[in-house]
Amino acid sequence: MSAPTPHSPPSSAPPPVSSGAAAPARRESPWRQVARDFAQSKGALVGLAVLVVLIAAALAAPWITPQNPYDLAQLDVMDARLAPGSANGAATLTYWLGTDGQGRDLLSAIVYGLRISLGVGVGSALAAGILGTLLGLVAAYAGGKVDAFVMRVVDLLLSFPSILVAMMILAYVGKGIGNVVLTLIVLEWAYFARTARAQALVESRREYVEAARCQAIPGWRIVVGHILPNCLPPLIVVGSLQVARAITLEATLSFLGLGVPVTEPSLGLLIANGYQTMLSGEYWISVYPGLALLAAVVAINLVGDRLRDVFNPRNQK
16 A cells, blocks of 8 residues: 655645736726716717817917907997908908997907906806805804804895896996906805805714814814815816806896996997897897807806716716
8 A cells, every 4th residue: 555645735826817817997086087977978078169169269369360459550430330251441351250339350359358258257256266165164164153154144145136236336346357356256255155165064074074183183274185175076066157157247247337348348248239230230249249158158057067967976876
């Protein structure tokens, strides 16, 4: 009888991995996932493309427009209210969209008007977002009388029609782009404050905030480093929608004669300069600036609505 073969000790080497085994999938970053979800909406992509074109045209206005509406030497009253496709008296310039009542090339005036509208909209929304977010976070974290005071001011501002409050403020401080921006900041910060406070109240009850408090981390560091980053998604959505709202309010105020001065080629002023002559056949003075304003507002709203859907927790898997 042969002797039993001794058992060999178990090998510590891991089992061989077949060449066809799949590598573990890399975790997708949140912002990359947001971009992928955003791209699933064709309407949002169209709105984003239109918005990029309008912003690029506004930034490149001095180089792409055939005329500078601010240069009085290039204006001729004899060229006022020319139909689209007409040429100036010297036949050196073609007015593809016609001219307004001051003899300005309407295409150039619209592009420069977009600079005012987008600048006022983005500038006021950004400043209002910073102010409103700061006050909302302070109100949520401090609580008590601070929270009550801030929210009562927010409720007071939101209880009145925005256009009425804007007209009252501008009637007191006067016209001007700076005054319009300040007025829009007063009207918009309440929306950011309410959103930031509501989101901060939710985040302040999370375990990571309690852990930070147990480590004796200062309150301002908890707010800035822990709560604020998790409040950004809804604030981005509010900001995009407030830009469109600010552009519409600026155009309305300029149309009523309370916005920017008459020397500025604002879209609202361009519409106001031509609406009285639309029935006489000079439709282009109001229609083309109105279409540019409509394109900007609709494009921003399409992007904002898609961002709201993407950041909605109910739609996230």
